[in-house]
Amino acid sequence: QVQLVQSGAEVKRPGASVKVSCKASGYNFHTSHFHWVRQAPGQGLEWMGLVNPTNGDTSYAQDFQGRVTLTRDTSTSTVHMELSSLTSDDTALYYCAREISATFYLDYWGQGTLVTVSS
């Protein structure tokens, strides 16, 4: 069965970077794009970006341009999201989600990774 398993919770200082991973299993890794979506406590969903695992092509939300980097490791069917220059506003639950290529919707989601930014 399709599974997206994310890495564990992180606590970071302001100004630091965080890297969250998402390991896919149960299907052909190359048939999908991977999106990252975050949700601050009590707030709505916010789209961050996507990566094409076949060629590494990325697209980022304007609000995160220059601060977020999405990468993939095809040998382990894993995608990574790195966010730099963290502030307390980046405290949120970060989700990875799968889009079967060119279908424009997210059919499977990871369990979420809580990133807390605190001094």
Added chain:
Amino acid sequence: QSALTQPASVSGSPGQSITISCTGTNSDIGNYNSVSWYQQHPGKAPKVMIYGVSNRPSGVSNRFSGSKSGNTASLTISGLQAEDEADYYCTSYTTINTYVFGTGTKVTVL
């Protein structure tokens, strides 16, 4: 890219129908048939309920339906049930190869 606009809350009694609107622009909803809707219960990951404006994934109740007119998409829940109480988000692909979510709507079953 500004978030799509949804009403903060919608409520209805069991058995009633409710509709949630999602308003965007010519750069997103108005330009593509790529609107999808997600249901999120507290503490859970979102679940897709509608994709491609009006398509239901396998396993989603036919009480959920979607439509679009111009720059506004809508999600209708008919025969409202207690289990439908959740937050709902729309999303759309955009002309700059990004996606944008709606502001979210809390559905309350009275």
